[in-house]
Amino acid sequence: MKRIGNLFSIVALFLSVHCSAQNIELTAKCSRRTVGLNEPFRITFSTNSRKGEITPPNFEQFIVVSGPYQSSQTQIINGRYSSNRSLSYEVVAQKKGEFILPSASILVDNKRIESNELKITVKEGLKKKNTTSKKVKDSFKVTILSSKKEVYVGEPIILKFRATLFDPVRDLNIIQAPNFENVLQQQLDSKEERSREVVGNKIATIFDFDKRLILPNKPGILGGQELKISGKVQVPTGRRDFFNMPLMKYVPQVASAKIPAVRIKPLPEGAPSTFTGGVGKLKLIREISRREVSGDQSITIKLRIEGNGNLSTLEIPELRNIEGFDIYDPKFNENIRYDERGITGYKEYEYLLVPQYRGSFMLPEVTWTYFDLKAEKYKTITITEDTLTVRNPNLAASKPNSNVLASADQESALLDEDIRYLQDIDFKVDRKGQLRSLTLIFGAILSLCWLWQLAPRRTLRKSENWRKGKLKDVQKAFNAKDGARYGTMLNAIEFGLVERGLNLENITKTELQNTYGNQTGVELFVLIENCNLAQYAPVTSSNDESNLNAFVEVWKMI
């Protein structure tokens, strides 16, 4: 019995699940089916399923002002379980007409359940039935202010987005940015400015929440979609709280602003060919790092446009090919500021020139034209030609051409010449080895010769000693008045004569003169005769002294 009861319970549970699966619903509801343009209304998608996520449709014709807001509710009454989940959006319509909002969907247990579609009619503006609605509509407005009503193509315009708040408004949000056509736009850095002003007998808060710089690039009227912002306006509910204070609520509201009518004029016809789109008050500057280089130096040339104008869109003139140099791809530098005065700063190309030839080269003139907004006419800037000189001796001289200045130095003449012709080879016998050997032999002989010079010196020294000894013997004999003193002197002379191959016995005056020279020969002959004479006849002491002196003098010479 108990088993039967359990079985019933299981069957009942399956049946209940099955039934609940069959009852899953997804419904779409709209707070109003007929709405005014820019009038917010609420769209809610709700389901009784606890599973799955609600996928909203594409709000193609509408703008979501706020949301999605999610809510869920679960109830158990008398044991019966029920739940409800919802997803809601505040939206506004973008256009008038009748629109079908596609169905939302939810996926439960691999089964897709879709909601109903909503048909919504959008009208220009609905008359407000009550004052609260009218008050909400007039609680704030938005405008776009233009700095100029008429501009040339390329002339910047400043647009200011301004909200005027008559009542307390919160959660201001741009829901549709103006999509300007045929312009370049740049958002400007600006502080939020709030001020209190009297607008139509009402005190309002003026709030500039965005600033944009617009640079039109086509003539016509500035166009594009309007600006829409949403906000929540504080309105009284008509009820009071415990302290008798009025209860307030926030009602979403959307305000829109049309693009101001700004006429964009074309630039005057007859622009020179050197015009590259520059508009404003601009300058063209050429900077050259050095005009003369030597060694491995390079040259940097900067072409810069600076001033106030459409710097972001204009083109810098290019540096034309310069003879004699390799020009590398330029480096681009810019410093552009966007502010309420327009576009200021500079942009430049920095070229690196590496010399390839030696000589002087012409840097051609640069001509550039821009449209001067103040004078309202084209202005042409011309930078005159310049000269660059390369003095690197390692480089070839420049080839003559139109861009090259005078370079007719000696080396360029050499460049034009050809190499010199072959030479006759002088086949000399390589005698380096022989030369070296002979030099060594000569050196050895020379050394021996010098040694030879030293060897005889030792013999002479002996002879000298002998001579000194003989002289001493003679002097000693004379000092002692020895009877044989003249014999000793004659003996010494005889030894000297024998050294030269002479014989004292038969010596003649002529032989002595021939051998020792005239004077010495005569003196020696006289001395020999005196000695011979003194051996046989007595001599005075004065004769002894003069003979000894004569011997000493002659002895040095023989």
Next chain:
Amino acid sequence: MEDDLSIIADSARALYDRGLYSAALEKYEALIQSEVHESQLYLNIGNCYTRLGELGEAKVYFERALLHNPVNESARHNLNWINLRITESILEPQEELIHWVSGGARSFLLPEYWIILSWFFILVTLFMLILRRTRMAGLTWRWPFATTALAAAFIIIAQVSVPSSQLAIVTKRNSVGFSEPSNDSNQILILNEGSSGIVIKEEHNWSCIKFSNGQLAWFSKNDWEMVLPKTN
């Protein structure tokens, strides 16, 4: 032997005149193999390389011609001609003083003539020494000493004037310089054909080259050629 060499030289010239520069070059290189080391031969080889468009090799041979004969004006002319066309070569290094003196001495007289000059003074010295010993004992020693000193000086000059050079030249289209003698080290320099430097060190297949700005880099020997090849 000289006749054979002259025949080869004449045939090389004939080939050169007909525009057959490679064939002429082969003939001239055969003369180098025959141990002919004349300035004119190096100039002729440089001319062949010039005509073949190999300016790096041509520069090596013109430098070599000048090394052997610094007053070879044709070699100097052709070297300048080459240098004007090697547009991206870096500055040549300065020669050392000894090389400058050597070149100067060589410009004045070739080494063998300096030797012969020294011989003359040796002979004069010998004559004076013999005379002094035999006939003129009174001859002062200062004269033979002076001539001996002159002879020694000329021998030294002859030795100094023998060509020597550590100059090397890039003969390939370009040569990469490394921080170390290895392909895995950092590449620090790329030189074009005709650039020159001084070889200060060698390791296996690498040469450490110094440049005029003092920079050093290791290069593969295959890319460079010494102006004066080392003889074993």
